[in-house]
Amino acid sequence: MEVGIGAGPTRRRSLGFFAVCLGNFVIMLDTNIVNLAVPHIQESLGGSFSGLLWVVNGYTLAVAALILCGGAIGDRLGNDRAYRFGVLGFAVTSLLCGLAPGLELLIGFRLLQGVAAALLLPALLGLIPHLFADPAARSRAVAIWGSTGAAALAAGPLISGLFIDTLGWRAIFVVNVPICVGIYLLARRTITDIPRGPRRPIDGWGQVLAIAALGALAFALMEGPSYGWTSPLILAAGAIVVLAVPAFVVVQARSAHPLVPPRLFSDRRFTVAAVNGLVFQFVFFGTLFLLAIYLQTVHRTSALVAGLQLLPITIATALAPPLLTSRLMIERGLSVPVYLAALVGVPGFLLMLLCDATSPYWVLGAAMALQGLWSGLALPPTASLAVVSPPPGLTGTGSGVFNASRQLGGVLGVAVLGGIMSSADSVVTGMHIGMVICAVGVGVIALLVRYATVPASAG
Structure with a gap:
């Protein structure tokens, strides 16, 4: 019942x-x-x-x-x-x-x-x-x-x-x-x-160390350009990260009820899923942030017009999973959609190098459509890998760790790419650098999926 x-x-x-x-x-x-x-x-x-x-x-x-x-x-x-x-x-x-x-x-x-x-x-x-x-x-x-x-x-x-x-x-x-x-x-x-x-x-010490590490890392990345990377505050934040991360690993290994059970990472497929979830969110949320600033400050569009101009990336992201990705996953497995995603994603991000203050919208629209197709192809296989790979009894915890890694990736994407944009000579230059980094991230995801899906004896 x-x-x-x-x-x-x-x-x-x-x-x-x-x-x-x-x-x-x-x-x-x-x-x-x-x-x-x-x-x-x-x-x-x-x-x-x-x-x-x-x-x-x-x-x-x-x-x-x-x-x-x-x-x-x-x-x-x-x-x-x-x-x-x-x-x-x-x-x-x-x-x-x-x-x-x-x-x-x-x-x-x-x-x-x-x-x-x-x-x-x-x-x-x-x-x-x-x-x-x-x-x-x-x-x-x-x-x-x-x-x-x-x-x-x-x-x-x-x-x-x-x-x-x-x-x-x-x-x-x-x-x-x-x-x-x-x-x-x-x-x-x-x-x-x-x-x-x-x-x-509740793993109290693990939670405290996680907050300390993530908070200090975010502070260093977001405040570094304004305070200076060698300022005492930024160096102190870096020291907290260096101390808190290994301490967190030790606490998780010794805790009877860890936030992040080390057994989760005994299967390399879950390790790859967690890392790829972080990289995916880094690229996706970092890109949306850069595009929002670029459209409103360089092209001087209103917020509503900018929202309309972002539709190619958001619509492709929403439509690709039910129309294409799910079928590919059933018929070809988890790796093929990610490889296809890289084939459309890398050109999509590099196409943004042609965009500046005078470029026509069709160039930007085409680039964003390819970026949206990439995200719609890459995320479902990554999430599926996170679901099927945890050891018995840790499926729910594995899902939580995967989602936490994705949230962290979003934080890092906005912090790193936003910091690059604020430090660059111009918004356009900062956006171009950010898009090259995103293209590299797309390639990393595909390579890691290859590593996760090749049998250990062949690796």
């Missing part, structure tokens, strides 16, 4: 699943909705370029650092309670972001928004097995749930541009409030009595 909502009427289960999908849409939307708002936030609140990077990255950084701990908390509270608490927290922090009177407070509220998202994300996926007991129905539900995230990534720039041009940049945060309140009320009525999982101990 199904538990919780699964035992109730079909309509109630459908409404509960709608609440889950809508929550996923909102969370994923906020990962890239701020890119187009950067020039407008600077005009309104002032601040340095590195400060604006914190506005973009603070949310993702908090998610990357806390998502594994969020999963353990969800097990203790029950995923239904964790979901409701997370939704309310997301609503409150979104409102605070929209009302922030200064850049420093906006950065702080974005970090808190990421904390709420880190509680929400694990609970979202954890609710699906309780909503759908039948394996076939559950698989369809997971596919639909995943497509809502892709839809959010595709719609993010357009929604952001529309709100910024009509209501101002604060609206991109405030709009979350009524949506989250609606999700909370719907979830409270339709998702109830979900049993609590085992009370997994």
Whole structure:
């Protein structure tokens, strides 16, 4: 017999699943909705370029650092309670972001928004097995749930541009409030009595070291260009990273309940999936950030027009998985889509070297379409590799580690490529350097998939 909502009427289960999908849409939307708002936030609140990077990255950084701990908390509270608490927290922090009177407070509220998202994300996926007991129905539900995230990534720039041009940049945060309140009320009525999982101990020292390492790394990368790479603060941040990372590895090896079980990496396929997830997000989110700045500062487009001009990359990203990638994965395996992705992705990123202040839009549009096709081809096989490779009993933890690596990749992509753009002679030069780095990243992903899929005896 199904538990919780699964035992109730079909309509109630459908409404509960709608609440889950809508929550996923909102969370994923906020990962890239701020890119187009950067020039407008600077005009309104002032601040340095590195400060604006914190506005973009603070949310993702908090998610990357806390998502594994969020999963353990969800097990203790029950995923239904964790979901409701997370939704309310997301609503409150979104409102605070929209009302922030200064850049420093906006950065702080974005970090808190990421904390709420880190509680929400694990609970979202954890609710699906309780909503759908039948394996076939559950698989369809997971596919639909995943497509809502892709839809959010595709719609993010357009929604952001529309709100910024009509209501101002604060609206991109405030709009979350009524949506989250609606999700909370719907979830409270339709998702109830979900049993609590085992009370997994929380790896406190591991969590502290993870926060220290990720926070110091992000600080060094984003503030290095403004403070100077040899300044005492940047050197101190680097020292924290150098000390915290090996300490984290030691703690994970000795802990009875580690955040990141070392056994996960006994299969090189999972190691490759985690690294490729990081590199993919580095390239994808770094590219979206560079394009948003380039379109609005070099071509002087409005936020809405920039959102429309970004449609080739977002639409191709959303449409490629269901129309092409899934069939290739079934018929040709996991490696072929990634190789094909590299064949279209490398030219797509290098084509951006032809783009400057006077280049026609068709060049940019063609480049972005190829980049979107690359992302739609490369991500599903990488995610599948992360799902099938963990040892028995660690599938859920492996999924959490994979998602954490992706969030970290997004932080690094915006920090590194944004820092390069701010330090370059011009926005165009910075964008060109960033696109070359992205092309290299595309090649790295393909090479690592080759390593993961070749039998060990042949490697």
